[in-house]
Amino acid sequence: MKPTIVANGVKLSRRLREYVSRRLSLALGRKQYGIQAVKVRISDQNGPKGGVDKHCQIHLTLPGLPPVVVTEKGSDIASMVDQAAHRAAQATDRLLSKAKAVRHTKYTVPVTETSLI
Template identity: 55%
Template sequence: MGAPFPPEILMKPTIVAKGVKLPQVLRDYVVRRLQFALSHAREAIGAVVVRISDQNGPKGGVDKQCRIQITVPGMPSIIVSSKAGRIAEAIDLCAHRAALAIDRLRSRTRSIEHARFPALDS
């Protein structure tokens, strides 16, 4: 089975795991999920950093956190986060929120009308 995306559009997020072991399978899942969620805006994205942490350690509970920071050149960074009981759930929710946030940012920048003034003669 081939790759779901051509190599020229593959996103290479930086993945940081804190307090949780993140096997290669989950790292690959993060990349695939972000490629799917953000593929429509890939030309606008400069860099993506994903931070995954376990807030309570071995105690359990809804404490797996995913935080995604997207750098868009010329714009403020987009930061979204989510918590869930499982890492994959936190990744899914955070990727969805990141897609919505970048859509909002792009629609705002497109809707701004720039006033044009005639050149002044000196």
């Protein structure tokens, strides 16, 4: 799984991009092999003003299931990524468990008396 990382208004270093990739792979664990695409958007709403104005959005695409989208706000990029990755893993767990809980009815051939003879 190689996430697409998009930064708007924020300069992300190579080290921070590697941190985002590593944190997502640790949070998602074995589930990452069933994920088709991962997109991480990090943006700064207020620019150089500072404050709690940075947003981190993680968008996971799973085959045959609705996408998982998690948004987190904060001032520190690393802590936002940590929280968003944790919440994305929880949401993916919930979605996959609901998908497995769907029971499909099994077709059975009706048995008649003439077919037994």
